[in-house]
Amino acid sequence: MSGPVLQRLVNDDRRPEPLDADAALLLYNRSAGSPDPIYRAASAARNATKGGIVSFSSKVFVSVTTLCRDTCTYCTYKTEPQGEPFMPIGIVDAMLENARSHGCVEALFVAGEHPEERYDQAAQWLERQGVASTPEYIARCSELAIKHGMFPHTNAGNLTECEMELVSKTNASIGLMLENSSERLAERMMPHNGAPSKSPRERIRILENAGRAKIPTTTGVLVGIGETPQEVIESLAVIDGLNRRYGHIQEVIVQNFQPKPWTAMHGHMPADPGYFATVVALARLMMPGMNIQAPPNLSPESYPMLLSAGINDWGGISPVTPDYVNPEFAWPRIPDVRRHTEEAGFGFRCRFPTYPKYMNMMPQVLQDMAAACSDPDGYVRGQRWEEGAQ
């Protein structure tokens, strides 16, 4: 099957047909050891649907709190209470001001999952600020970001419908990784054991809520945490299904697992680069028109391979803050990513946290802000980000 299907995919690059999960798995199994035809087909699909543009988002990473009610076995972001449980609003303000002066466009607010449900210190701190939950505090930080002319994007785990509605009033988009749809990965000794919020059923329910609320949503899969190829392909099919139903998935992150010291999974191997790139390519072939992203700091040696596997986005890159979730992997310099991208023959553009096609789903205040600094294609105008990204 792989021969004729791939031939058709490579040849018919004007309107690539999406692969379903069964065909993707068959293709994966039959192409083991020789994935080049899959990459070529994925590249052709990307070129047909994305017009030679590879984008990124210039962001500041605001780590609102590292406390979390969950415990994932690969996570070093989560900490135990020590000092201030949340970043005080004055520090958030100073970070946003500094970021704006360095050309950042996106204010990425990241928080552990509802820490107020596990730690009294967190609940009391929020109460002193006059808010009831972490998402409510993030909404306040987001208002501040807008005052600084920045576009908020929130990753704070599973939000309730009320919290989602609140955050959506000030955020350009939200992020929630599916990671994997397999219940097996939550069993004993598996990575999602001890992390009830990572239950696939729960994550899918939250992603559905985001769809019903019409919030541009970024999600994705984590590759190499012990899943089978079939499980990762099925996870991509779940994401595709959500998007077909609600039309709100603006981007799929395909992220490679990297083991971290001091975690239960420190001895686990990182995702194999060839397997990872093949999953990227399958994501493209299953969702030809989707925005597919792979984080450049987690694959510093693999830019050409990821481009040839069909990505069209590098995700958020910060000129001012580290990746607090993966602090051992420094962000690349934006000019270096640009050089690699342009040398591979692509146009390099800065996007808002929301992709151009989804801008009309943003709150009106953000649409007005974007109109003042976007180019005719809906990307950020060069003057806004280039100077600060040197």
Ligand code: SF4
């Ligand atoms: S939910 Fe997120 S922050 Fe919390 S332990 Fe898991 S990976 Fe870490």
